[in-house]
Amino acid sequence: MTVFNPTAFRQQFPALADAGVYLDSAATTLKPQAVIDSIQQFYSLSAGTVHRSQFAAARALTERYEQARSQVARWLNAADGHQIVWTRGTTEAINLVANSWLRPRLQPGDEIVVSEAEHHANLVPWLMAAQACGARVVKWPLGADRLPDIARLPALLNGRTRLLAVSQMSNVTGGCPDIAQAIQLAHAVGAKVMVDGAQGVVHCPPDVQALDIDFYAFSGHKIYGPMGIGVLYGKAALLEEMVPWQGGGKMLTEVDFNGFTPQPVPWRFEAGTPNVAGVVGLSAALSWLGQHDRAKAESWSQQLASLAEEQLAELPGFRSFRCGHASLLAFEFTGLHHSDIVTLLAEQGIALRAGQHCAQPLLAALGVSGTLRASFAPYNNLQDVDALVRAMRSAISLLSEF
Ligand code: PMP
Numbered sequence: 001m002t003v004f005n006p007t008a009f010r011q012q013f014p015a016l017a018d019a020g021v022y023l024d025s026a027a028t029t030l031k032p033q034a035v036i037d038s039i040q041q042f043y044s045l046s047a048g049t050v051h052r053s054q055f056a057a058a059r060a061l062t063e064r065y066e067q068a069r070s071q072v073a074r075w076l077n078a079a080d081g082h083q084i085v086w087t088r089g090t091t092e093a094i095n096l097v098a099n100s101w102l103r104p105r106l107q108p109g110d111e112i113v114v115s116e117a118e119h120h121a122n123l124v125p126w127l128m129a130a131q132a133c134g135a136r137v138v139k140w141p142l143g144a145d146r147l148p149d150i151a152r153l154p155a156l157l158n159g160r161t162r163l164l165a166v167s168q169m170s171n172v173t174g175g176c177p178d179i180a181q182a183i184q185l186a187h188a189v190g191a192k193v194m195v196d197g198a199q200g201v202v203h204c205p206p207d208v209q210a211l212d213i214d215f216y217a218f219s220g221h222k223i224y225g226p227m228g229i230g231v232l233y234g235k236a237a238l239l240e241e242m243v244p245w246q247g248g249g250k251m252l253t254e255v256d257f258n259g260f261t262p263q264p265v266p267w268r269f270e271a272g273t274p275n276v277a278g279v280v281g282l283s284a285a286l287s288w289l290g291q292h293d294r295a296k297a298e299s300w301s302q303q304l305a306s307l308a309e310e311q312l313a314e315l316p317g318f319r320s321f322r323c324g325h326a327s328l329l330a331f332e333f334t335g336l337h338h339s340d341i342v343t344l345l346a347e348q349g350i351a352l353r354a355g356q357h358c359a360q361p362l363l364a365a366l367g368v369s370g371t372l373r374a375s376f377a378p379y380n381n382l383q384d385v386d387a388l389v390r391a392m393r394s395a396i397s398l399l400s401e402f
């Protein structure tokens with residue numbers, strides 16, 4: 001394992017070679033050279049596609065593609081690579097569960113409990129399923145600590161609850177609810193649990209077996225991999241129960257005008273030519289990340305977020321929404337509009353995010369119309385914090401003149 005050295009780590013990201021300051025890693029991480037090379041080599045040197053052709057290059061590609069499932073399984077401590085379904089991302093993985101597992105089971109009057117901290121990707125698919133089936137989405141509210149309030153969860157769960165949907169880490173507050181306890185409570189009433197790992201996976205890959213997670217989803221692009229590839233992990237028995245959602249090539253073994261026989265799991269959920277380059281790139285990202293001291297890297301990005309929070313707090317009207325030691329820092333300045341600030345920051349070369357972060361119910365619970373969000377990764381450095389604080393000071397003084 002390579003000892004974590006912030007400078008050496010940073011040098012592996014060609015996108016950081018220009019003068020800009022990138023503080024939007026919660027939206028998508030930058031890509032290290034190793035991942036870029038893997039995708040370039042794939043398109044330069046590989047021939048054919050997977051699971052279709054008999055020639056040697058295509059067979060080798062199929063093997064590589066299938067081995068990547070086992071690699072992801074090891075990353076999550078899943079028992080078997082066949083529990084890994086390739087998707088376009090977290091959003092598609094959650095929609096797959098909503099359509100293939102939940103909808104066929106959902107009866108009028110059934111309930112789906114969803115935390116108030118969720119990204120729209122882990123709310124809207126459940127609303128759509130509930131609307132289609134006459135079921136109800138029940139809000140699991142935030143507590144004073146801005147985490148879904150675990151003390152209120154037991155009263156929300158009952159024999160009608162089919163599913164609990166919760167994220168491992170919020171993309172706004174960075175808060176990590178006690179999913180182990182939430183899962184136990186949900187299982188006690190017979191409900192299954194969908195954990196959205198889009199933000200959490202890069203910071204703290206879960207042990208899906210120890211946590212007894214039913215479904216877990218993440219996106220490659222938030223863990224140094226390419227866009228357009230993601231993962232659904234499911235317990236084997238649950239995946240076996242699921243009907244295909246999308247139909248097309250290679251998701252079936254036989255078809256005629258009377259019907260079709262689906263492939264075994266996981267291929268029955270992967271209709272059409274897959275994103276092989278995405279799988280190759282994600283596999284390269286996990287291999288690359290596995291060589292680093294992730295605990296040290298994580299602690300470095302958390303320290304940067306803490307420093308930024310401390311220094312920004314010296315500016316008038318600062319209010320932070322950060323939970324604990326998260327490496328992402330959502331904040332506002334009372335009386336100033338987040339869009340005005342972010343525009344001025346962009347002019348100074350600082351890339352950060354402002355708005356509702358696809359989490360409107362969470363923002364409503366926080367009582368704000370939007371926030372700024374600086375999200376730090378291990379490739380950020382102290383100069384990035386300085387640049388952020390300096391640019392913010394000048395934006396605030398400019399806006400305060402009006
Ligand atoms: N959940 C969370 C917590 C996220 O942060 C995101 C991405 N912003 C998603 C889900 C959706 O991920 P994707 O757009 O890659 O499908």
